[in-house]
Amino acid sequence: MAAIRIFVTGGTFDKEYNELTGTLAFKDTHVPEMLHRGRCRLDVAVTTLMMLDSLEMTAGQRAAIVEACRRAHESRILISHGTDTMVETAHALAAALLAAKTIVLTGAMVPYAFGSSDGLFNLGSALSFVQVLPPGVYVAMNGRYFQWDRVRKNRESGIFEEING
Amino acid sequence: MAAIRIFVTGGTFDKEYNELTGTLAFKDTHVPEMLHRGRCRLDVAVTTLMMLDSLEMTAGQRAAIVEACRRAHESRILISHGTDTMVETAHALAAALLAAKTIVLTGAMVPYAFGSSDGLFNLGSALSFVQVLPPGVYVAMNGRYFQWDRVRKNRESGIFEEING
Amino acid sequence: MAAIRIFVTGGTFDKEYNELTGTLAFKDTHVPEMLHRGRCRLDVAVTTLMMLDSLEMTAGQRAAIVEACRRAHESRILISHGTDTMVETAHALAAALLAAKTIVLTGAMVPYAFGSSDGLFNLGSALSFVQVLPPGVYVAMNGRYFQWDRVRKNRESGIFEEING
Amino acid sequence: MAAIRIFVTGGTFDKEYNELTGTLAFKDTHVPEMLHRGRCRLDVAVTTLMMLDSLEMTAGQRAAIVEACRRAHESRILISHGTDTMVETAHALAAALLAAKTIVLTGAMVPYAFGSSDGLFNLGSALSFVQVLPPGVYVAMNGRYFQWDRVRKNRESGIFEEING
Numbered sequence: 001m002a003a004i005r006i007f008v009t010g011g012t013f014d015k016e017y018n019e020l021t022g023t024l025a026f027k028d029t030h031v032p033e034m035l036h037r038g039r040c041r042l043d044v045a046v047t048t049l050m051m052l053d054s055l056e057m058t059a060g061q062r063a064a065i066v067e068a069c070r071r072a073h074e075s076r077i078l079i080s081h082g083t084d085t086m087v088e089t090a091h092a093l094a095a096a097l098l099a100a101k102t103i104v105l106t107g108a109m110v111p112y113a114f115g116s117s118d119g120l121f122n123l124g125s126a127l128s129f130v131q132v133l134p135p136g137v138y139v140a141m142n143g144r145y146f147q148w149d150r151v152r153k154n155r156e157s158g159i160f161e162e163i164n165g
Numbered sequence: 166m167a168a169i170r171i172f173v174t175g176g177t178f179d180k181e182y183n184e185l186t187g188t189l190a191f192k193d194t195h196v197p198e199m200l201h202r203g204r205c206r207l208d209v210a211v212t213t214l215m216m217l218d219s220l221e222m223t224a225g226q227r228a229a230i231v232e233a234c235r236r237a238h239e240s241r242i243l244i245s246h247g248t249d250t251m252v253e254t255a256h257a258l259a260a261a262l263l264a265a266k267t268i269v270l271t272g273a274m275v276p277y278a279f280g281s282s283d284g285l286f287n288l289g290s291a292l293s294f295v296q297v298l299p300p301g302v303y304v305a306m307n308g309r310y311f312q313w314d315r316v317r318k319n320r321e322s323g324i325f326e327e328i329n330g
Numbered sequence: 331m332a333a334i335r336i337f338v339t340g341g342t343f344d345k346e347y348n349e350l351t352g353t354l355a356f357k358d359t360h361v362p363e364m365l366h367r368g369r370c371r372l373d374v375a376v377t378t379l380m381m382l383d384s385l386e387m388t389a390g391q392r393a394a395i396v397e398a399c400r401r402a403h404e405s406r407i408l409i410s411h412g413t414d415t416m417v418e419t420a421h422a423l424a425a426a427l428l429a430a431k432t433i434v435l436t437g438a439m440v441p442y443a444f445g446s447s448d449g450l451f452n453l454g455s456a457l458s459f460v461q462v463l464p465p466g467v468y469v470a471m472n473g474r475y476f477q478w479d480r481v482r483k484n485r486e487s488g489i490f491e492e493i494n495g
Numbered sequence: 496m497a498a499i500r501i502f503v504t505g506g507t508f509d510k511e512y513n514e515l516t517g518t519l520a521f522k523d524t525h526v527p528e529m530l531h532r533g534r535c536r537l538d539v540a541v542t543t544l545m546m547l548d549s550l551e552m553t554a555g556q557r558a559a560i561v562e563a564c565r566r567a568h569e570s571r572i573l574i575s576h577g578t579d580t581m582v583e584t585a586h587a588l589a590a591a592l593l594a595a596k597t598i599v600l601t602g603a604m605v606p607y608a609f610g611s612s613d614g615l616f617n618l619g620s621a622l623s624f625v626q627v628l629p630p631g632v633y634v635a636m637n638g639r640y641f642q643w644d645r646v647r648k649n650r651e652s653g654i655f656e657e658i659n660g
Binding site: 182184274278279281321323 | 507512548605
């Protein structure tokens with residue numbers, strides 16, 4: 001069973017409610033807790049690269065994600081990411097031509113810390129895709145996977161859709 | 166995008182707490198609600214075949230599941246099932262030689278109705294596997310998939326493990 | 331058993347996560363759902379006066395709350411309110427000299443829509459106090475009640491404390 | 496602010512799902528976690544006397560609860576208890592003539608460990624009643640309080656009702 005690396009970059013997936021300021025903010029990632037809840041028995045290592053809203057991700061930070069994927073020993077990588085610029089990061093990863101690596105990006109529309117989150121569903125979904133898809137860069141949202149150049153986020157509906165490459 | 170059929174058979178996945186009797190029982194399946202929570206946009210149809218604890222599943226009921234899979238128009242089928250005899254049903258399905266169908270069984274160790282359930286994670290996981298695995302019969306639990314003849318449930322730990330076929 | 335009126339004014343208590351904008355906003359109040367969850371069998375009527383963050387409450391809106399309490403037939407009134415200016419509204423109510431009415435204000439530090447909310451606990455707590463306290467204006471938070479002129483919100487800790495009148 | 500003692504005796508309030516056996520069972524009480532979630536700042540001490548379904552409570556165990564209340568230094572005592580024989584325990588406490596103590600019994604129809612529990616609401620409610628009611632023995636359920644000899648559990652509806660003493 002291949003080892004999987006999960007790179008955490010933040011996004012709505014990991015936001016929490018700060019009760020003193022009344023705003024949404026990041027603390028520690030919930031991914032380990034979610035893997036525990038799913039009783040996940042895969043060989044998984046979790047690394048937090050950054051914790052930010054993807055609308056605020058700079059080109060430098062996006063490059064850092066690509067570099068982390070390049071250096072990773074694992075050939076199967078899952079990236080938790082804000083949904084707003086997830087596709088941009090997918091494009092950056094594809095451009096890096098990281099041979100023989102299966103990279104799947106996922107996120108959530110509602111923070112895992114809330115009761116009605118899609119986070120746990122998306123994590124299970126993306127972890128399955130990363131185990132079986134051939135090398136390439138993919139986005140996994142709404143129960144399905146998309147090729148990096150065949151997807152966009154529909155900002156009106158909040159749903160990810162397939163587009164022609 | 167291929168259509169997927171979900172056959173619901175019950176199991177811990179769908180148990181609920183009956184407050185008048187103080188026991189666990191079945192009402193309606195939570196699968197549609199879980200697909201909604203996951204913001205699933207797959208072409209999925211949900212059919213409840215039965216709602217029972219798999220320890221109480223008779224040979225006749227197991228045969229009914231096999232027959233439902235045979236008759237289904239879809240070539241990709243997910244079955245929610247109690248974990249205790251999930252492997253038995255997988256064996257019955259494999260014996261039926263349902264050509265060109267990808268069938269994935271999943272369940273949960275804790276009812277979805279509880280706060281700490283693995284149900285949503287498993288559903289996302291199994292739905293992904295059923296979309297990409299080649300025809301055959303599989304069990305999806307603990308974040309991974311198993312061939313029908315390479316898996317058993319470890320009753321001491323509650324974890325599904327790979328065994329030699 | 332005396333009838334109780336619940337006036338909803340918003341606050342963190344009722345905030346929800348808007349997944350398209352990524353912000354916290356108000357939709358319908360959760361109070362009826364919370365009363366249902368608590369299996370509350372009191373004679374309670376719920377009226378939404380407004381839905382706003384109490385930091386944005388104007389003097390006119392505060393006066394509207396006072397007027398609603400004055401007009402209410404019930405002699406026992408619970409008000410759900412943002413915690414930031416809950417004490418100010420308590421002062422305005424006390425100044426209105428609403429004879430023979432027991433008025434209790436409560437709120438939450440974390441939205442009920444989140445998993446770790448104090449909302450349900452505070453609602454149960456405040457409903458009990460409003461049934462047994464003598465006429466007057468009170469704040470119910472952190473499990474206890476305070477006289478309207480003996481309380482302040484400690485903004486560093488987010489906790490309500492007793493002060494000398 | 497008077498000190499409050501919470502005696503935990505189990506009941507549906509504290510039941511959990513045992514995933515290996517598929518049954519409901521007791522582990523540690525959730526009361527401290529619930530007080531934390533409610534951001535309760537009362538002077539409260541929690542003691543677990545026993546953890547059982549109240550249908551299985553023996554006369555000896557009921558007597559132990561009475562004795563614990565007699566010995567407690569606190570004059571305000573809350574008891575978490577199974578709803579099925581909560582009224583019986585209330586009668587036993589009243590018979591013990593524990594002068595100058597306010598004792599409130601509460602429980603839940605759905606385990607706190609489940610998502611739709613009345614537990615947190617009932618705890619907040621009972622804690623408020625125990626602070627303000629005069630010495631005596633009471634049951635707090637469904638948002639209200641009852642005198643020990645004026646209440647019964649309606650087993651068809653699961654609701655507590657007032658009866659003539």
